[in-house]
Amino acid sequence: MPAFSRFTPLISALPATVPFVGPEAIERNRGLIVKARIGANENGFGPAxxxxxxxxxxxxxxxxxxxxxxxxxxxxxxxxxxxxxxxxxxxxxxxxxxxxxxxxxxxxxxxxxxxxxxxxxxxxxxxxxxxxxxxxxxxxxxxxxxxxxxxxxxxxxxxxxxxxxxxxxxxxxxxxxxxxxxxxxxxxxxxxxxxxxxxxxxxxxxxxxxxxxxxxxxxxxxxxxxxxxxxxxxxxxxxxxxxxxxxxxxxxxxxxxxxxxxxxxxxxxxDQAYLSDVIGRIKASRDRIAGIAAANGLKPLPSATNFVAIDCGRDGAYARSIVDGLMEHGVFIRMPGVAPLNRCIRVSVGPESDMALLEEALPKVLKGF
Amino acid sequence: MPAFSRFTPLISALPATVPFVGPEAIERNRGLIVKARIGANENGFGPAxxxxxxxxxxxxxxxxxxxxxxxxxxxxxxxxxxxxxxxxxxxxxxxxxxxxxxxxxxxxxxxxxxxxxxxxxxxxxxxxxxxxxxxxxxxxxxxxxxxxxxxxxxxxxxxxxxxxxxxxxxxxxxxxxxxxxxxxxxxxxxxxxxxxxxxxxxxxxxxxxxxxxxxxxxxxxxxxxxxxxxxxxxxxxxxxxxxxxxxxxxxxxxxxxxxxxxxxxxxxxxDQAYLSDVIGRIKASRDRIAGIAAANGLKPLPSATNFVAIDCGRDGAYARSIVDGLMEHGVFIRMPGVAPLNRCIRVSVGPESDMALLEEALPKVLKGF
CATH class of the missing domain: 3.40.640.10 (Type I PLP-dependent aspartate aminotransferase-like (Major domain))
Known part of the structure; x- marks a missing residue:
């Protein structure tokens, strides 16, 4: 693919990597449908x-x-x-x-x-x-x-x-x-x-x-x-x-x-009233995620955010296989990129319908290993 | 106002100028209300x-x-x-x-x-x-x-x-x-x-x-x-x-x-049908602007855009006084920044209500000189 020949030396040396692959690209590339979008630390409870x-x-x-x-x-x-x-x-x-x-x-x-x-x-x-x-x-x-x-x-x-x-x-x-x-x-x-x-x-x-x-x-x-x-x-x-x-x-x-x-x-x-309400739901959803993790023998880490990092107890390849496996069930999550953080997966909060999908899919994925 | 002391030399040497002052800032700074927003080459006919x-x-x-x-x-x-x-x-x-x-x-x-x-x-x-x-x-x-x-x-x-x-x-x-x-x-x-x-x-x-x-x-x-x-x-x-x-x-x-x-x-x-329709309205509005200019002894330039540059026949100070004068009547327009282009004012297309305001205000402004 011919490109302009005179970009700056800095630009020429840069890779065309992207920080994050979006769930839409995963759907397109893998031919899958995201049913629970709980990977990008979005807030599925939505705006006010x-x-x-x-x-x-x-x-x-x-x-x-x-x-x-x-x-x-x-x-x-x-x-x-x-x-x-x-x-x-x-x-x-x-x-x-x-x-x-x-x-x-x-x-x-x-x-x-x-x-x-x-x-x-x-x-x-x-x-x-x-x-x-x-x-x-x-x-x-x-x-x-x-x-x-x-x-x-x-x-x-x-x-x-x-x-x-x-x-x-x-x-x-x-x-x-x-x-x-x-x-x-x-x-x-x-x-x-x-x-x-x-x-x-x-x-x-x-x-x-x-x-x-x-x-x-x-x-x-x-x-x-x-x-x-x-x-x-x-x-x-x-x-x-x-x-x-x-x-x-x-x-x-x-x-x-x-x-x-x-x-x-x-x-x-x-609309701070709505914000307060959502924060309550986010906290409840964190607990729900932690409960699902614990029920599957994984260790949820304490969280102050709208997601929960879950220690899967092994290496990055293992966590990656869980991420990929969940996606097979339509559950989009992400994970940290480097060791030792990448022993974890990272699940964003979302409405109960998303949590139920996670709850259903996670044991199936773990059983597959 | 203390700022961080170690911005790059390039940044430190840059002025804090802005490319364009928005109509909202003009309203705030001059205590005026924009009634006809026909200065930023927006399209007042709006989206489909x-x-x-x-x-x-x-x-x-x-x-x-x-x-x-x-x-x-x-x-x-x-x-x-x-x-x-x-x-x-x-x-x-x-x-x-x-x-x-x-x-x-x-x-x-x-x-x-x-x-x-x-x-x-x-x-x-x-x-x-x-x-x-x-x-x-x-x-x-x-x-x-x-x-x-x-x-x-x-x-x-x-x-x-x-x-x-x-x-x-x-x-x-x-x-x-x-x-x-x-x-x-x-x-x-x-x-x-x-x-x-x-x-x-x-x-x-x-x-x-x-x-x-x-x-x-x-x-x-x-x-x-x-x-x-x-x-x-x-x-x-x-x-x-x-x-x-x-x-x-x-x-x-x-x-x-x-x-x-x-x-x-x-x-x-x-919605290309809507686009075609709007383009027709934009062209008609260009003609309307040109007509208003000509009726006031100014010279509209041919335009292929959604605005018309109007040659006011004198220098930048004169054109500036027209821009400022129109704003006193709630008509927001702009003008080119440098000579010889700044002998012109620049009026964006808009609905007839905007055109009527321009038509009413322009002769008043010109008479004031």
């Missing part, structure tokens, strides 16, 4: 009815670009969080914001610290900008705060990625530890504190907004994709100092937001 | 009812990410265009694709050829990647093909941006000239042929898809934002060789597409 209503109401207005300043959404988020609109940058999901942050900080060859086995899409962006990943192993299925700090200092790294609660393990640190870590970081290192799953964790796992809002080297990223149930809307946001937030304006796609997505986010944010 | 229906139908599914491979949309586009799905890359509007293309090709200091006064968002992306803009003046309000080719050769430029039909002037070249230009380009220069306005131009202005599909150094960009009336959906696509199309996969935000936007694009593409 009020948000759906807002989407339909906005559909006729789709001929207009969204406000490039995202004024209303930033105001609403600021009021909700107790900060100023200037503290917030809005983007097309956290994935997009991660790409921008890497671009803001990383020139080719610069070191970027992350945990070994953490978010592949972040690593994809680092590779795409020529950064050099410096990884620190998880300890007891949690990101290793001391080890990460040591790596930042040793490498004089300008960027670190840290998720709390964690994906893919579902584990978390308490707020005090996070704040202490941020305070110990050199101010020449930008910390991405990815809080995609903040709404579903224990209250004491989330630092107060005020605890970190004054640090120009901390960017907290959040999203409407998880607890709010709107992954397809692509609305994420970053919380940081006004000065750091403004840097996004230098390079972001100013007219990149989907108008209906913004309308939906505004409605969803208003 | 069938597309609106598809958006509402997809709203409840927003908990799912869109298919990262955009399989269905690429298939549908390929069938529509008469090419293969592998010839297509999908992105969050042409703006996003332009940013990716610049990133694929431009390292700091490399020259990028474009017309002086052409699309500011492209220039924004070039600046954002440290490219050096090499501009060629318009001739008779058209992009200067000979001059652009000469500039590419002189500079050994790896990238050129060319829009046909043109924004902001609405002018166009015939297909044969475009194809001859592409064939004359060194294969070490990637041509962005931006066809955002392809649906509303004369048939003989658009090269056949087959005419350029074999050239790895030509990427044609198209969108659902203009004739399809879905600017807020952020669905654009690129047409090129499979090899060049695949390069996007190395760096694009794989989960960046809005699920409702994709559903809407699929529906809109199917």
């Amino acid at each position: 009815p009020s948000a759906i209503e807002a989407m339909c109401a906005a559909a006729g207005e789709t001929w207009k670009y969204a406000d490039p300043e995202n004024f209303d959404l930033k105001q609403a988020l600021a009021a909700h969080l107790g900060c100023k609109a200037e503290n917030i940058a809005v983007g097309e999901g956290i994935d997009s914001l991660l790409g921008l942050i890497v671009r803001l900080v990383i020139d080719p060859g610069l070191p970027v610290v992350t945990s070994f086995g953490a978010y592949p899409t972040f690593n994809f962006h680092v590779a795409g900008h020529g950064g050099r990943l410096v990884t620190v192993p998880y300890v007891d299925d949690r990101e290793n705060l001391d080890g990460l700090l040591e790596a930042v200092r040793r490498e004089n790294a300008p960027l670190i990625y840290f998720a709390n609660p964690d994906n893919p393990m579902g584990s978390w640190w308490d707020a005090d530890s996070i704040v202490a870590f941020a305070e110990a970081l050199p101010e020449t290192c930008l910390m991405i504190l990815d809080e995609a799953y903040c709404e579903t964790g224990p209250a004491d796992a989330m630092p107060a907004i005020s605890a970190l809002i004054g640090r120009p080297n901390v960017i907290r990223t959040r999203t409407f994709s998880k607890a709010y149930g709107m992954a397809g809307s692509r609305v994420g946001y970053a919380i940081t100092t006004p000065g750091t937030a403004q840097a996004f304006d230098k390079i972001r796609n100013h007219f990149g937001m989907n108008r209906i997505g913004v309308a939906a986010a505004l409605a969803a944010l208003k | 009812p069938s597309a609106i229906e598809a958006m509402c139908a997809a709203a409840g599914e927003t908990w799912k990410y869109a298919d990262p491979e955009n399989f269905d949309l690429k298939q549908a586009l390929a069938a529509h265009l008469g090419c293969k799905a592998e010839n297509i890359a999908v992105g969050e509007g042409i703006d996003s694709l332009l940013g990716l293309i610049v990133r694929l090709v431009i390292d700091p200091g490399l020259p990028v050829v474009t017309s002086f006064g052409a699309y500011p968002t492209f220039n924004f992306h070039v600046a954002g990647h440290g490219g050096r803009l090499v501009t060629v003046p318009y001739v008779d309000d058209r992009e200067n093909l000979d001059g652009l080719l000469e500039a590419v050769r002189r500079e050994n430029a790896p990238l050129i941006y060319f829009a046909n039909p043109d924004n902001p002037m609405g002018s166009w070249w015939d297909a044969d000239s475009i194809v001859a230009f592409a064939e004359a380009l060194p294969e070490t220069c990637l041509m962005i042929l931006d066809e955002a306005y392809c649906e509303t131009g004369p048939a003989d202005a658009m090269p056949a898809i087959s005419a350029l599909i074999g050239r790895p150094n030509v990427i044609r960009t198209r969108t659902f934002s203009k004739a399809y009336g879905m600017a807020g959906s952020r669905v654009g696509y690129a047409i090129t060789t499979p090899g060049t199309a695949q390069a996007f996969d190395k760096i694009r935000n794989h989960f960046g597409m809005n699920r409702i936007g994709v559903a809407a694009a699929l529906a809109a593409l199917k």
Whole structure:
């Protein structure tokens, strides 16, 4: 396949790998149908009815670009969080914001610290900008705060990625530890504190907004994709100092937001009653997943997210065979990519119909080995 | 405002300018209300009812990410265009694709050829990647093909941006000239042929898809934002060789597409009857705008787009005063950014209610001088 002959050296050297294969591609490639879509940490309980209503109401207005300043959404988020609109940058999901942050900080060859086995899409962006990943192993299925700090200092790294609660393990640190870590970081290192799953964790796992809002080297990223149930809307946001937030304006796609997505986010944010209800269902679904795992002799790990990592007690090949086997039954799940995390499978929450499919399929798959 | 201290040198040197100020910001900053939104080359006739229906139908599914491979949309586009799905890359509007293309090709200091006064968002992306803009003046309000080719050769430029039909002037070249230009380009220069306005131009202005599909150094960009009336959906696509199309996969935000936007694009593409109808209305609206201009002693330029550039016969300050004056009456329009193009104002098509507001306001504004 002939391609243009003069891409940059960095681009030419990049593989055409993708961070995640979607369930649609699995269906196409394997000739299977996904019946229980519980693999991508989506939220099968769906968006608030009020948000759906807002989407339909906005559909006729789709001929207009969204406000490039995202004024209303930033105001609403600021009021909700107790900060100023200037503290917030809005983007097309956290994935997009991660790409921008890497671009803001990383020139080719610069070191970027992350945990070994953490978010592949972040690593994809680092590779795409020529950064050099410096990884620190998880300890007891949690990101290793001391080890990460040591790596930042040793490498004089300008960027670190840290998720709390964690994906893919579902584990978390308490707020005090996070704040202490941020305070110990050199101010020449930008910390991405990815809080995609903040709404579903224990209250004491989330630092107060005020605890970190004054640090120009901390960017907290959040999203409407998880607890709010709107992954397809692509609305994420970053919380940081006004000065750091403004840097996004230098390079972001100013007219990149989907108008209906913004309308939906505004409605969803208003509907905290629905969010509370869904969080309850997410927690119940976590318990349901854990129960199914335990009933099959597998070990569910504690989770602060909308998924449960399940220790299958053997190696990555074994876990992979469970993932593939479940898909034969129409149950789409995923698993961590590297050892020792990949002894686990990862099951996202979903409605009872999905859980019942998992409950039915899992013993059949395990019996097959 | 303290910002992180260690952004890349390139980022640190960038201004926080934005390519366009949105009408919402004008409303907020000037305390005015936009009554006729005819400045951003949106399409006030709106999306097809069938597309609106598809958006509402997809709203409840927003908990799912869109298919990262955009399989269905690429298939549908390929069938529509008469090419293969592998010839297509999908992105969050042409703006996003332009940013990716610049990133694929431009390292700091490399020259990028474009017309002086052409699309500011492209220039924004070039600046954002440290490219050096090499501009060629318009001739008779058209992009200067000979001059652009000469500039590419002189500079050994790896990238050129060319829009046909043109924004902001609405002018166009015939297909044969475009194809001859592409064939004359060194294969070490990637041509962005931006066809955002392809649906509303004369048939003989658009090269056949087959005419350029074999050239790895030509990427044609198209969108659902203009004739399809879905600017807020952020669905654009690129047409090129499979090899060049695949390069996007190395760096694009794989989960960046809005699920409702994709559903809407699929529906809109199917509804060619509505598109034909809207194109008729767009052409009638162009005539209406031209008539209003002429009735006020201004000179409308021929247009192949969904807007009309109107020569106001004096300098940029004069045109600016008309733009600002119209806004006092709630009529939002824009104007080109540099001389000599900025002797013009630029009015987007819209329904008759918008045209009536323009017709009423323009003479009042002109009388005020």
